[in-house]
Amino acid sequence: MxxxxxxxxxxxxxxxxxxxxxxxxxxxxxxxxxxxxxxxxxxxxxxxxxxxxxxxxxxxxxxxxxxxxxxxxxxxxxxxxxxxxxxxxxxxxxxxxxQDWVRLTQSQFNPVDVTPTFWIVPSWHEVPADATHVMRLDPGLAFGTGTHPTTRMCLRWIAHQAPAHAQRWDRVLDYGCGSGILAIGAALHGARDIDAVDIDPAAVTATDANARANGVTVRTGLPDLAQGSYPLVLANILATPLKLLAPLLCGHLAPGAHLVLAGILERQADELKEAYAPWLALEVLDRQEGWILMGAQRAAA
The missing domain is CATH 3.30.70.120 (Alpha-Beta Plaits)
Structure with missing residues (x-):
C-alpha cells in the first residue's frame, strides 16, 4: 500500500x-x-x-x-x-x-460504565464481572455509542429511576433514537411497548438491528410512528430542535409522565426552560463536561 x-x-x-x-x-x-x-x-x-x-x-x-x-x-x-x-x-x-484495520478499530472502543452495574459492551469484549445490566452495542453509522456525556446522563437517569418507576413505563417514546441506545436501555430496565423514531432511515435501521442484538422488542420508524401518550418520553437531540419540538413532545406526555431531554449545553438551560414553560417547569437533572440533562414530570390527572 x-x-x-x-x-x-x-x-x-x-x-x-x-x-x-x-x-x-x-x-x-x-x-x-x-x-x-x-x-x-x-x-x-x-x-x-x-x-x-x-x-x-x-x-x-x-x-x-x-x-x-x-x-x-x-x-x-x-x-x-x-x-x-x-x-x-x-x-x-x-x-x-x-494493518488489520478491523482489529485496530475495535481496539479504540472499550466497555462503557453507565453505573457500576450497567455497562455498554462491544460484541468483541468480555462482560465486566460486576455488570448486572449489559447492552451490546457496536459503533455504527448512527449517533449513540454511550461515550458522549448526553447519552450517558440519559442512561444513568433511566438506571437510577427504573426501580421506582419502571412498572409504570408500559409505553416509552425515544424521539430521535439514533442507534436506539436509550430505547434499548429502557427495555433492559423493565420498560415495555417502546417506540423509537428518527428522521434518518439509517438510524431506524440501526436501532432495529441493535434491539434484536440485545434481545429486546422495540418498534422503530419515522416520527409519525409516535402516536398517543406515553409515561416516559426521551429525546437526546440538540437544543435548537428540542425547542422547536416542545409542543409535540409535551403533547405525547401522559398524566404523571416524565420528560427527559439531552443534547443541551449548560448555557442553553434558560432557553429550554422558556420554550417548555407553557407546558412544564424544566429543571436540570444532571451535569457532565459542560452538558446538562433536563427534565420534568407532568402533573397527574
Whole structure:
C-alpha cells in the first residue's frame, strides 16, 4: 500500500479529493489540517447548534491510498499538470504497512460504565464481572455509542429511576433514537411497548438491528410512528430542535409522565426552560463536561 500526501488550499480540497477517488484510482482520501499543532492551527467547528466559523482549513493535507506506487505517481503527475490545481503541492509518497484495520478499530472502543452495574459492551469484549445490566452495542453509522456525556446522563437517569418507576413505563417514546441506545436501555430496565423514531432511515435501521442484538422488542420508524401518550418520553437531540419540538413532545406526555431531554449545553438551560414553560417547569437533572440533562414530570390527572 502506498500513500500520496498532498498539501492544498481550502478551495481545492473538494475537487482534488473527487479527482483522486473518481478518476485516479485512489482507494481512500482523508483530509486533515496541514497546520495542526502549530501556531497557525485554527478550529473550523463551532459548538453544537452553532454554525461553523469557516468552511475548511486554510491549508489542508490530503492523504490518498493506492495499491501500487506507479498508480500514486501517475495520479500526482496528472494532478500537477492541470491548470486548475495551482497551489497544490506534493508533500510525500510513502509506503504504508499493512494493518488489520478491523482489529485496530475495535481496539479504540472499550466497555462503557453507565453505573457500576450497567455497562455498554462491544460484541468483541468480555462482560465486566460486576455488570448486572449489559447492552451490546457496536459503533455504527448512527449517533449513540454511550461515550458522549448526553447519552450517558440519559442512561444513568433511566438506571437510577427504573426501580421506582419502571412498572409504570408500559409505553416509552425515544424521539430521535439514533442507534436506539436509550430505547434499548429502557427495555433492559423493565420498560415495555417502546417506540423509537428518527428522521434518518439509517438510524431506524440501526436501532432495529441493535434491539434484536440485545434481545429486546422495540418498534422503530419515522416520527409519525409516535402516536398517543406515553409515561416516559426521551429525546437526546440538540437544543435548537428540542425547542422547536416542545409542543409535540409535551403533547405525547401522559398524566404523571416524565420528560427527559439531552443534547443541551449548560448555557442553553434558560432557553429550554422558556420554550417548555407553557407546558412544564424544566429543571436540570444532571451535569457532565459542560452538558446538562433536563427534565420534568407532568402533573397527574
Amino acid at each position: 502506498h500513500e500520496l500526501v498532498l498539501t492544498a488550499p481550502q478551495d481545492l480540497v473538494e475537487s482534488v479529493s473527487d479527482a483522486l477517488m473518481d478518476e485516479l484510482g485512489a482507494l481512500s482520501v482523508s483530509v486533515e489540517d496541514a497546520d495542526a499543532d502549530t501556531d497557525e492551527e485554527q478550529p473550523i467547528f463551532g459548538e453544537p447548534g452553532m454554525p461553523a466559523p469557516r468552511p475548511g482549513w486554510e491549508r489542508s493535507r490530503l492523504k490518498a491510498l493506492f495499491d501500487e506506487e506507479q498508480a500514486a505517481e501517475t495520479a500526482l503527475t496528472l494532478l500537477l499538470a492541470q491548470d486548475w490545481t495551482e497551489g497544490l503541492a506534493a508533500h510525500a509518497l510513502q509506503v504504508v504497512d499493512e
